[in-house]
Amino acid sequence: MLIISCPWCGERPEIEFVYGGEAHIARPADPSALSDQEWADFLYNRTNPKGTHAERWRHIHGCGRFFNAVRDTVSDFFVATYKPGEPRPDLSQDDAK
Amino acid sequence: MQTFSGFNLLRRALGGHKGWQPQWRTPEPKAEYDVIIVGAGGHGLACAYYLAKEHGISNVAVIERGWLGGGNTGRNTTIVRSNYLFDESAALYEHAVKLWEGLSADLNYNVMYSARGVLMLAHNHHDVQSFKRHVHSNRLNGVDNEWLSAEECKAFCPPLNISSMRYPILGGALQRRGGTARHDAVAWGFARAADSRGVDIIQNCEVTGIRRGPSGAVEGVETSKGFIGAKKIGVSAAGHTSVVMAMAGVRMPLESFPLQALVSEPVKPAFPTVVMSNTIHAYISQSDKGEMVIGAGTDAYTSYSQRGALHITTHTLDAICELVPQFRRLRMLRNWGGIVDVTPDRSPIIAKTPVPGLYVNCGWGTGGFKATPGSGHVFAHTIARDEPHPINAPFTIERFRDGFLIDEAAAAAVAH
Numbered sequence: 001m002l003i004i005s006c007p008w009c010g011e012r013p014e015i016e017f018v019y020g021g022e023a024h025i026a027r028p029a030d031p032s033a034l035s036d037q038e039w040a041d042f043l044y045n046r047t048n049p050k051g052t053h054a055e056r057w058r059h060i061h062g063c064g065r066f067f068n069a070v071r072d073t074v075s076d077f078f079v080a081t082y083k084p085g086e087p088r089p090d091l092s093q094d095d096a097k
Numbered sequence: 098m099q100t101f102s103g104f105n106l107l108r109r110a111l112g113g114h115k116g117w118q119p120q121w122r123t124p125e126p127k128a129e130y131d132v133i134i135v136g137a138g139g140h141g142l143a144c145a146y147y148l149a150k151e152h153g154i155s156n157v158a159v160i161e162r163g164w165l166g167g168g169n170t171g172r173n174t175t176i177v178r179s180n181y182l183f184d185e186s187a188a189l190y191e192h193a194v195k196l197w198e199g200l201s202a203d204l205n206y207n208v209m210y211s212a213r214g215v216l217m218l219a220h221n222h223h224d225v226q227s228f229k230r231h232v233h234s235n236r237l238n239g240v241d242n243e244w245l246s247a248e249e250c251k252a253f254c255p256p257l258n259i260s261s262m263r264y265p266i267l268g269g270a271l272q273r274r275g276g277t278a279r280h281d282a283v284a285w286g287f288a289r290a291a292d293s294r295g296v297d298i299i300q301n302c303e304v305t306g307i308r309r310g311p312s313g314a315v316e317g318v319e320t321s322k323g324f325i326g327a328k329k330i331g332v333s334a335a336g337h338t339s340v341v342m343a344m345a346g347v348r349m350p351l352e353s354f355p356l357q358a359l360v361s362e363p364v365k366p367a368f369p370t371v372v373m374s375n376t377i378h379a380y381i382s383q384s385d386k387g388e389m390v391i392g393a394g395t396d397a398y399t400s401y402s403q404r405g406a407l408h409i410t411t412h413t414l415d416a417i418c419e420l421v422p423q424f425r426r427l428r429m430l431r432n433w434g435g436i437v438d439v440t441p442d443r444s445p446i447i448a449k450t451p452v453p454g455l456y457v458n459c460g461w462g463t464g465g466f467k468a469t470p471g472s473g474h475v476f477a478h479t480i481a482r483d484e485p486h487p488i489n490a491p492f493t494i495e496r497f498r499d500g501f502l503i504d505e506a507a508a509a510a511v512a513h
Binding site for chain 2 (some may be wrong): 001002014015018019021024036037039040044045046047049053055059060071073074075080
């Protein structure tokens with residue numbers, strides 16, 4: 001089981017959390033201006049990288065709050081967790097090893 | 098190709114079984130092919146086979162990063178069925194089941210398709226309504242599926258516990274033509290049959306790039322064995338589809354999750370059918386080797402690690418112990434994960450892409466094995482004719498843009 005570090009509560013076991021998908025996908029500022037393709041990109045298309053991935057998690061059986069994490073999808077190693085609104089940490093692939 | 102027949106078996110036996118040849122060649126890649134398939138799993142090999150057999154295109158290479166059938170084809174739980182709710186899905190999966198029925202004879206290779214039935218259990222009122230709706234929908238589409246009472250479920254599958262459990266069984270939907278097949282034999286059978294028709298299967302050769310010309314059309318693939326040219330490239334890379342498509346600059350509506358499965362120690366025949374329970378989240382069948390083959394839903398987060406969390410497996414086994422109490426003392430032998438590519442509507446994509454000459458067959462999520470022959474068949478048609486077969490015409494990438502989702506996610510009778 002993974003140990004995940006909630007930015008507010010510290011390290012907790014994986015079963016206290018739910019996964020929330022790719023992070024930093026902002027809702028369009030002017031939704032009516034979007035084309036169908038831009039809506040499809042927002043709603044459905046995902047990076048799905050093999051390597052470091054910025055993603056949302058929620059500490060649902062703890063503080064209940066959302067936060068973001070950078071995780072290596074090959075090793076499942078958590079490189080960093082950070083609060084929502086903060087920019088994605090500038091991490092190289094080496095940090096995930 | 099040496100054919101398998103009673104006479105040939107006897108002849109080789111009299112020769113001490115020394116006369117058998119390898120089932121397929123190990124060729125070095127040529128400079129150029131008519132079609133390159135990326136990924137030598139069941140779907141990719143089936144596509145190559147049908148390209149050669151039905152469309153006369155045998156100058157084909159199937160390029161595989163590892164060994165053939167070593168990805169999800171070798172990692173799934175081998176269940177075959179076609180009782181899907183929507184017309185589009187029912188047509189696609191029923192096409193596959195019809196091919197399964199004649200596949201061993203067609204390939205001259207025993208894929209051990211066993212129509213032992215797939216029984217989906219209902220544990221609450223919603224399940225009952227949902228499965229009855231499936232039964233009616235399937236009947237209208239010419240797909241066999243029937244409703245069984247709890248007692249009839251028990252009669253069909255005696256090891257089941259139908260009453261003394263937290264969520265008692267209220268009934269079930271049974272597709273008698275559903276069942277299992279031998280996953281490795283499917284990959285081997287298609288590989289052997291494709292190879293005998295001139296298809297080159299190139300293993301241990303990783304695709305590292307897709308080269309596109311000035312017009313944007315594909316020109317070939319960069320691999321660990323150098324550049325290989327082709328005007329048409331079919332991507333059949335399962336969990337790694339996003340990675341391969343990114344090489345051509347295409348973003349996909351896919352996320353890759355680990356899906357775990359496990360098998361018990363082998364025992365004598367004790368479980369006659371395939372049983373699936375969506376509500377308490379597990380499914381089980383017995384392999385011809387005697388192992389109980391068990392699985393459930395995907396892990397919670399995207400990953401390429403080919404392993405999952407133990408608590409997911411434990412949860413699955415809790416359900417199995419409730420469903421079949423006599424298996425509580427079975428020991429589990431092996432546990433593994435495969436990487437499945439999941440679309441937002443849980444239906445596959447078998448289609449042309451925005452890149453000329455690039456085709457993709459992906460998004461099978463947790464249930465791709467059952468479709469192997471049908472998927473390969475319609476994908477071959479799509480590549481050969483540069484237009485989809487009527488069966489896969491709805492399964493485009495553009496359906497996400499245009500709003501024509503085939504939303505089996507909410508309505509399927511599947512355990513994920």
